Amino acid sequence: MSDHRDISGRHVAFFSWRDTHNPEGGGAERYLEKMAEGLVARGARVTILCAAHAAAPPDETINGVRFVRRGTKLTVYREGVSALLRREFGRIDVVVDVQNGLPFFTRAATRAPVVVLVHHVHREQWPVVYPGLTGRVGWWIEHAVAPRLYRSCQYVAVSRATRNELQELGVDRERIAVVHNGTDPVIPVGVGKATHPMIAVVGRLVPHKQVEHAIDAALSLREEHPGLRLHVIGSGWWEAELHEHAASRGAGDTVVFEGHVDERRKHEVYEQAWVLALPSLKEGWGLVIGEAGMHRTPAVAYRSAGGTRESIAHLHSGVLVEDSAEFTDATRRLLSDHAERERLGQGALEMSHAFTWQHAQESFAHVVASALRGERIDSQDPAEE
DSSP states (O other), rough: OOOHHTTOOOOOEEOOOOOOTTTTOOOOHHHHHHHHHHHTTTTTTEEEEEOOOOSOEEEETTTOOOEEEOOOOTHHHHHHHHHHEEETTTSSSSSEEEEBOOOGGGGTTSSSSSEEEESSSOOTTTHHHHHHHHHHHHIEEEIIIIHHHTTTTTESSSHHHHHHHHHHHOOOGEEEEEOOOOOOOOOOOOOSSSSSEEEEESOOGGGGGGGGHHHHHHHHTTTTTTOOOOEEEETTTTTTHHHHHHHHOOOOTTTEEEEEEOOOHHHHHHHSSSEEEESSSSSSSOHHHHHHHHHTTEEEEEEEGGGGGHHHHHHHEEEEEESSSHHHHHHHHHHHHHHHHHHHHHHHHHHHHHOOOHHHHHHHHHHHHHHTTTOOOOOOOOOOO
């Protein structure tokens, strides 16, 4: 599959609204940077344009990848198009347009091949995050404008579920390559499982992550499981509302908000937790599932989230549920049944090793090399090869 000679010396420019150093960065940005680093390792020159923020300088190079930070999470789109039109980065051989709801409209500003990277379609999220006219306009751009603008471009989806959603928007299947997420090597922390029942939520605190569902589940189970704790790891603009929700339910010390933590503490929580709760409305993949799995911690998530149907093997590495009542029931069963929890934990460990960043990087490089040759490919999913 290697296309190193096609990529070596070529300039690939990613356009993304965030990077991992951004306080609101998450799994999508981790994926982006791993793919960028994979291209650098194969001899490419890589630039990432993303929104500016106080946690990082406007221009720096990390692991061979140049980061150019301009504008806000909204004006970065204008900055991206402007940079292309001004040829600010010199010659660009391939553009990777990261469509996180909104595309960067790069197809209208360059003649270079454009690869559109999509984690998931935001149909359900628009009215939750941007109720009213703003959300309706955003969804119109995503489902009506973008597929037409990029009608001849190669797409990359991080799951078969996302590929199916893109097909529903009119994107031809033969232009959609599936390149899954990988899992980072485990950070050994040696703390073991908590002696008391413990649930973990890890991720950005934004409305569509539906952390309220995990809080409600924990509070409904605490009488059955004395000493139960729900540890919420992460920060975001919805954090104050979650604190208010927990307080209004009389959470007391059952819910522990830890905020943004370092990698070691995150992995301590993964290892201590008996269950990972992932009640997201939508997930392109769910990077935290594999991270928790490295510590033998099974996950409970919604089947309708999409990518969870691939990152979780139902009843082998975790449990997929249909609604909030089932979410609570599944969590109850795992907290109560040590043997089942151990069995699913072993399955979660096995699943975490099934998807590697090395394979993802090689697959993504193959997509970029194909775009350089003017070719379209329809799958890099090992389950379909």
